[in-house]
Amino acid sequence: MNLGLGNLGALAAGDTQADRVVPRTGFTAQLTLFAAATMAFLAVFTLALSLASGRLAARWGDELARSSTIRIVAPQDQRAAQTEAALRLLETTRGVQSARALTDAEQQALLAPWLGPDLALDALPVPRLIEVIEAPDGFDATGLRLRLQAEVPGAVLDDHTRWRAPLVQAAHRLRALGWLSTLLIALTMGAMVTLAAHAALAANAQVIAVLRLVGATDTYIARAFVRRFTLRALGGAAIGTALGMAAMLALPRASDAGSVLTGIGFQGWHWAIPLLVPLLAAIVAFAATGAAARRTLRELA
Amino acid sequence: MIELENVAYSYGGGELLSDISVKLAPGSFHFLTGPSGAGKTTLLKLCYGALLPTAGVVRIFGADVRAMQRDDVAHLRRRMGVVHQDCQFLNHLPVAENIALPLTASGRDAKAAEADLDDLMAWVGLTERAQALPPELSGGERQRAALARAVIMSPDVVLADEPTGNVDWDMSQRLLRLLVELNKMGKTVLIATHDLSLIRAAKVHVQARVLRIANRRVQLAGADL
Numbered sequence: 001m002n003l004g005l006g007n008l009g010a011l012a013a014g015d016t017q018a019d020r021v022v023p024r025t026g027f028t029a030q031l032t033l034f035a036a037a038t039m040a041f042l043a044v045f046t047l048a049l050s051l052a053s054g055r056l057a058a059r060w061g062d063e064l065a066r067s068s069t070i071r072i073v074a075p076q077d078q079r080a081a082q083t084e085a086a087l088r089l090l091e092t093t094r095g096v097q098s099a100r101a102l103t104d105a106e107q108q109a110l111l112a113p114w115l116g117p118d119l120a121l122d123a124l125p126v127p128r129l130i131e132v133i134e135a136p137d138g139f140d141a142t143g144l145r146l147r148l149q150a151e152v153p154g155a156v157l158d159d160h161t162r163w164r165a166p167l168v169q170a171a172h173r174l175r176a177l178g179w180l181s182t183l184l185i186a187l188t189m190g191a192m193v194t195l196a197a198h199a200a201l202a203a204n205a206q207v208i209a210v211l212r213l214v215g216a217t218d219t220y221i222a223r224a225f226v227r228r229f230t231l232r233a234l235g236g237a238a239i240g241t242a243l244g245m246a247a248m249l250a251l252p253r254a255s256d257a258g259s260v261l262t263g264i265g266f267q268g269w270h271w272a273i274p275l276l277v278p279l280l281a282a283i284v285a286f287a288a289t290g291a292a293a294r295r296t297l298r299e300l301a
Numbered sequence: 302m303i304e305l306e307n308v309a310y311s312y313g314g315g316e317l318l319s320d321i322s323v324k325l326a327p328g329s330f331h332f333l334t335g336p337s338g339a340g341k342t343t344l345l346k347l348c349y350g351a352l353l354p355t356a357g358v359v360r361i362f363g364a365d366v367r368a369m370q371r372d373d374v375a376h377l378r379r380r381m382g383v384v385h386q387d388c389q390f391l392n393h394l395p396v397a398e399n400i401a402l403p404l405t406a407s408g409r410d411a412k413a414a415e416a417d418l419d420d421l422m423a424w425v426g427l428t429e430r431a432q433a434l435p436p437e438l439s440g441g442e443r444q445r446a447a448l449a450r451a452v453i454m455s456p457d458v459v460l461a462d463e464p465t466g467n468v469d470w471d472m473s474q475r476l477l478r479l480l481v482e483l484n485k486m487g488k489t490v491l492i493a494t495h496d497l498s499l500i501r502a503a504k505v506h507v508q509a510r511v512l513r514i515a516n517r518r519v520q521l522a523g524a525d526l
């Protein structure tokens with residue numbers, strides 16, 4: 001029996017005569033349509049959730065930028081030396097990708113909002129700032145603090161942005177859960193189509209017997225069922241996807257897209273992703289009905 | 302054409318048919334008879350590959366059915382016209398489409414064969430009933446529709462199971478004449494029937510061999526009919 005995915009195209013092209021050999025049963029048709037629509041609607045939401053939590057994780061991760069600051073609070077005459085010492089120490093610290101002291105101009109720019117643009121840094125006991133960029137696996141903050149304490153007394157490590165790390169992790173988890181839910185929805189859809197297809201095949205044992213009597217091959221018989229269920233799943237999923245996307249469009253959008261609640265939805269080209277849902281539903285139905293048909297036809301042999 | 306060699310069959314209990322050897326030569330006309338429950342339908346099913354023998358060998362057009370895949374059997378069916386005991390239609394399709402079913406099921410263009418279909422409908426006298434649904438047909442109409450469907454692919458062999466069941470005498474004579482006509486066209490014909498009067502009536506039209514199932518075996522019946 002030849003029911004490869006390549007036949008999906010031939011299936012869509014249609015053979016209305018072959019279609020008619022299986023009687024239309026309104027009830028299973030409507031159930032399959034409804035199930036496909038519901039599953040597609042849910043899939044649109046879980047996809048939106050996955051994509052939104054992915055965006056959130058990326059943004060929070062970017063904001064961390066894996067950067068920390070070291071302040072050198074030391075008397076004016078020791079500041080340069082301690083800065084040098086801290087930079088040397090950082091060079092030999094595992095997990096530090098790069099470190100550099102901010103220039104006077106950069107520090108001035110940072111302080112300008114508070115102290116005005118005409119600030120003479122030399123005249124103020126402003127600490128020198130060192131920007132530390134972490135390597136991907138990060139550094140050991142406690143260890144670094146201890147070493148700084150021992151060698152650069154005026155250095156204070158400020159890694160306050162690190163608190164967001166667990167949030168980023170949570171967002172990643174949420175995204176993974178979203179994808180898992182999407183997968184589960186696809187499997188559930190497959191299970192429901194399988195049940196409906198089995199019911200239809202069992203109800204049509206007599207039709208199958210007649211078709212066999214007149215010399216129909218298993219492929220021909222299976223295709224009549226597969227085609228019907230595939231088109232139904234496609235149609236139902238298209239309806240569900242359209243409704244789901246409409247619901248997404250109707251969600252209020254806050255200007256601050258950083259919040260979990262207001263950030264759910266699709267952005268930019270991501271709007272194309274839910275359009276794959278009906279196609280996926282059709283492929284799932286095609287595979288599920290094909291398997292159900294092969295099994296039933298083997299049993300009825 | 303069809304050859305059974307020391308064939309036995311059992312549905313799971315005791316043997317229903319034992320040690321049966323039958324050969325249907327091309328162009329021959331056979332009756333298969335025996336009391337109800339003797340195994341006529343079973344033997345016919347063995348002849349068209351719907352059942353596999355529990356012992357012995359069945360060859361259809363020279364091929365051993367036991368070595369066949371389901372699709373091979375399907376392709377063989379297209380060369381054999383079968384009239385099932387219960388006719389077996391798709392009740393949701395009109396008679397004409399039921400008769401054309403072997404064409405569509407084998408991927409032929411039913412439109413291209415429309416003229417043949419019309420001729421065939423006229424031959425069995427169902428032109429008027431083309432758009433009726435099978436449940437609306439009378440017993441005789443059903444049998445004629447089943448016969449038309451069996452021969453639409455121009456098969457080499459026609460196997461008919463009780464083709465005159467449920468019809469009156471005149472209709473059974475009409476069906477018999479159709480089957481004799483098919484045989485005159487060169488087709489091998491096998492008719493299973495418990496109706497001995499049908500067999501006697503046929504002797505006028507055709508030289509038929511009569512196989513009788515008795516005590517699980519098949520014998521060639523003589524003049525004692």
Ligand SMILES: Nc1ncnc2c1ncn2[C@@H]1O[C@H](COP(=O)(O)OP(=O)(O)O)[C@@H](O)[C@H]1O
Nearest residue numbers: 312313317335336337338339340341342343344
């Ligand atoms: N599918 C089946 N399973 C079990 N027994 C069967 C089956 N089909 C027929 N039989 C039994 O086999 C015997 C012969 O049946 P059948 O071939 O239909 O006889 P006939 O056509 O001569 O009346 C009967 O006793 C019937 O009950």
Ligand SMILES: [Mg+2]
Nearest residue numbers: 341342386462
């Ligand atoms: Mg019978």
